Amino acid sequence: MSRTRIFRWREWASPVPPVQREVLTSQPVSKGFGEIDGGRPPLLFVPGFGHGAWAFTEKWLEHAAERGFAAYAMSLRGHGDSGAARHTTLRAYAHDVVQVAARLPRRAVLIGHGVGGLAVASALARYPARAGVLVSPVFGGFATFATALWRNPAGTLPAVFGAQLRLRRGQLFGRELGSSQAREYAARVTGVSAPLALWQLLLHRAPEQPVGDAPVLVVGSPDDRIVPLRALERAARRYGGAPLLFPGMGHDLMLDARWQEPIDAILDWLDKPG
């Protein structure tokens, strides 16, 4: 991994244009005396391509709050109820994440899904998070592109030429999720018009090293039809670990039938002393 950079010419000389951002939250409820969150850090969930904050408010946000974490979900620019901006790049996504993280009351844990995982990985180099969690992270590269092309040629190929990227139901969910539920979710997944970001993904550069020694956990499924197991393993290796796997689940761990297992595993990891 590359080392933390002091010189950030682009950030200095041409800062990312601002947008309005959607942030939703679930707060833990007091169960008696003492601090409501027991000193636990706030969690910031970052969805990836095609998903908005809604993907986390469905299940994970409330579950995390019930387990005593102040939980927040955001939408990246051009997604959900966040504003759109022209010439969206991966740098702009990382900027969105750091902007929201720095507004939270305390040092936060960043949890990114899909391309949101890559945004979080980059944000970790710009903000000393308590920890990072990469859920089915899409780090890009040609193999990921080839997989997407093979599974969903009609949704992927036109995107290379500037049209919207469209994700299909079959790419996102496992078999256990009822087809009506899957259809309903898939209908909420929007197309992505961010040709610059897509090209950057294809060219793929390794994210920088996290600042402040944040521990990083990679979570995914060996049956994910967007991120192959090898990619998960490679991502985890970067941070000196192995991925935590949930076989049988699809790419959208936070919406799939057994959504509770991965979030419980993540919260257990965060709660683990030492």
Added chain:
Amino acid sequence: MSYDSVRGAAPAPTDAAASWRGGTPVHDRSENVCVIGAGACGLTAIKNLREYGFGVDCYERETGVGGAWNWRHDRSPVYASAHLISSKPFTQFPDFPMPDSWPDYPHHTQVLAYLERYADHFGLREHIWFGTEVTKVEPAEDGRWDVTISGAKSGGSDRTQRYAAVVVANGHNWSPKFPTYEGLEDFKGEVIHASAYKDAAQLRGRRVLVVGAGNTGCDIAVEAAQQASRCWHSSRRGYWYAPKYAYGRPSDQVNDTVLSLRVPLRMRQWLFHRTMRRTVGDLTRFGLPKPDHKIYETHPIANSQLVYYLGHGSITPVPDVVRFTRDAVELADGRVAEPDLVILATGYLPRFEFLAPDLLNVDAEGRPRLYLHAFPPAYPTLAVTGLLQPDSGIFSLMHWQAVTVATWLRLRESAPERAASYWRRHHSDVSGRFNKAKVKQSTRHWFEVSHVDYLRAVEKTLREMEAGQ
């Protein structure tokens, strides 16, 4: 993961006096590091030292964080209208951005809100003892330091604590530089230093002479142009009055675009002069002296309004003050001004009363001579941070200084031999200026640095220290 570091695990200072110094007890704070001051610089020192695993006790003589930006503090130099001169990307700490919704050049109350947020977000307040002044810092055995404090923490009386290292972040914009003038005591008008200027109401309807054309002097002259019945602005040389915007963007962002292309200094000076000539024009037409230097050779001024009010004729530019008489002020060109209020915007001087001068390797002119403007050559566990006057925002420089101090202190622990050899090779070098421009002789310029040159030196230092760690 445990949440200890979120809540801060540093124990409160103990009461056990382990040793004595000149008949007074010294309370041992073992491996903890002492940070002096909780302004921007002290805050980032605490945050980064904590991140590197150090226990920290910070002492702050005021009752809140923010230092210069905390307008509630008596010594704060900010006035009601003060806005940043460095735009957001250069002002914010590199790992904690200011909100997108804020303007390019935030107001001083926003800067304070930002620093308070930084302190809360990273849980820094629990490491700070407010209302507690450091009165003495003396070397003890084994590179450790005895820090004497007085105030809230020590119950009003003096108390001495021993630390593994000390980081001095006491700021250099709070002790006014008050020039002396012949006849000043006979002058019957009011004379104040800019540090006592808080609000435009002080100027309303008065005849005001502003001395000094740093950023403070220019801001006050602009306010006087709007509020006072008359405004003279005295400067002892001509300057380059850079507008806050150029080519539709904050000027410092344009400047760094050029810097990022590694355009050499002379070329940049030429480009800047040309841009100024074509946009602002020749300022001598307003009666200002021609600059006696190239751009970057004095601390930059960022002020779009001064020229505007010169053009309105509401500011009368005048040269240096020669002497005061009972009713008037005589100027170098023989003219006379008759103000009833004189504001000396002549800047500030660094002060380190709690440290014996030789500890900071102070030269004949009273200036500390330090490696990277931060490390005294003879004391590896003492560092001064924030003693810089950059041609850009200072927060990111302070951040990287703090990271360098933390990395250095870690290196001393983890690899003492490598640390010792590093020290031998570098720390006696106190000649670094970190500025290719030939800055003008002035009390404010000996620590004027180019942000790029300084950060390059820091980067080199960090890389060398990190290698093999």
